[in-house]
Amino acid sequence: MASSAFPVVRNIVRKCCSRPIYQPFRLKSSTSAASSSSSEIRPGETIYTDEHFQLRDSLRKVIEKDINPHVDEWEAAGQFPAHEVFKKLGDAGFLGVTKPTEYGGLGLDFSYSIALAEELGGINCGAIPMAVGVQTDMATPALATFGSDRVKREFLTPSITGDKVSCLGVSEVGGGSDVASIQTKAVKKGGDYVINGGKMWTTNGFQADWMCLLANTSDGPPHMNKSLICLPMDAKGITLAKRIDKLGMRSSDTAQVFFDDVHVPQEYIIGEEGMGFTYQMVQFQCERMFAAAAAILPLQAIIKETIEYTRSRKAFGQPILNNQSVHFTLAELETEVELIKSLLYRTVALYIQGNDVTKLASMCKLKVGRLSREVTDKCLQYWGGMGFTNDVLISRFYRDFRLLSIGGGADEVMLNIICKYMDTLPKPPKLKPKA
Known part of the structure; x- marks a missing residue:
C-alpha cells in the first residue's frame, strides 16, 4: 500500500x-504509582x-x-x-x-x-x-x-x-428513529429482489458506491420481516434528491434516495432473510459507541480554546476567566467529559469480552449528545459575538454537534432503551375478552 x-x-x-x-486494567502498585508523575499516565x-x-x-x-x-x-x-x-x-x-x-x-x-x-x-x-x-x-x-x-x-x-x-439506508420520511415502521419493500422476482420505496438522511449518499439497505422482505411481524441487502448505487431505478445539509453541516453529503423497481440479485442479502432488524440493532451499538468516541477530542478542544480565549479577553477590567461562574462552569464541563470517557471505555471493555452492552451504549449516546449541546452552548456564550461567526471552531461545532442528540437514535429512543433494561416501561393494558 x-x-x-x-x-x-x-x-x-x-x-x-x-x-x-x-x-484488563490493573492498578499499579503503590510504589510505582508514587514514583510516577500524573503527566506520565497516558489518557485511556x-x-x-x-x-x-x-x-x-x-x-x-x-x-x-x-x-x-x-x-x-x-x-x-x-x-x-x-x-x-x-x-x-x-x-x-x-x-x-x-x-x-x-x-x-x-x-x-x-x-x-x-x-x-x-x-x-x-x-x-x-x-x-x-x-x-x-x-x-x-x-x-x-x-x-x-x-x-x-x-x-x-x-x-x-x-x-x-x-x-458505502452508505446506510435505514431512516425514511415517515420512520426515522422508529426503525420497525419503515415502508421500503424488497420483493422476490426471479433471482432478484425488486425494491421500491425511499430513504432519508443518507450520509455519503451522493458519493456512495453501495448502500447497506434495510427493507421489508415479507409481510410478517415488523421485527421479523426485514432484511439487510447490499445495494449498488448505480443500479437502474435509483434517484437521488437534492442534497440536504444536516443542520448546516457544510461538508456533509446527505441525500434522499428513491427506489423505483430497483433489481438486485438475491445473493446480495446479508445473512438470513428476516433477520435484518436484529442485525441493524446490533450494528447500532457500534455506531453509538463510535459517536461517543468521536466527540471526545472536539469537546476537549472546545473547552481548552474557551479557556485560552476567556483568559485573554477582558471585560470590566479583568479577564473573563477570572469570574467564578466561568472557571467553575469550565471545570464542571471538563469533569463531564472525563466521565463520558470512563463510561465509554467501560462499555467497550465489556463489549470486546462478548457482553450485551445495549444499555451502556445507549447511555453513552444519550450523555454525549446532551453534553455536546451543553459544552458548545455554554462555551459559545463566553466567546460573545465572536462565537457566532464562521471564524472560530466553536461556532462550527455548535452547529454540527446538535445532530448527536438526533442521529443514530434520538435521546428519547435512548431513554426508552435504557428504561427497557431497567424494567420501568409501563406495560400495555391487557385487553378484556369480549363477552
Missing part, C-alpha cells in the same frame, strides 16, 4: 497477534495499549497532512471528496481495523476502532468523522459478521481499501 502510515499499522498488527489484544490506558496510541499517532499525521488543511475549502464547497479521502485512509489501513484479515482488514478487536474514532475527532468539523464512521462502523459491521463470502468480496473488501464508499 502506498501510504507511509501503513508500515506502522502492519507492525502494530504483528505485535498484537503475538499476545492477547485486550489486557484502561483499555488502550502502546499499539493503540501508535495507531492513533499514525492517523493523526494523515489528518494533519491530508484532511485538516482542506476542511475550510470543503466547508465552503458544501462537500468533501469522499473517494479521495477514503482511499488515503484505506491505503493506510484505517478503514478495516476490526474486519477479517482475509478480506483486507486487520482483525483487531473493537477497542482499536474506538481508538481511531477518538482520533478522527481531531478533524476540524463534525461531518467528515461521521462519514468515515458510516464506512467503518455503521454500514459494514453486519456485512463483516453475517455476509456471505461473495458479498464480502464484492462490497466489504473495496470498502476496507477505500475503493468504494
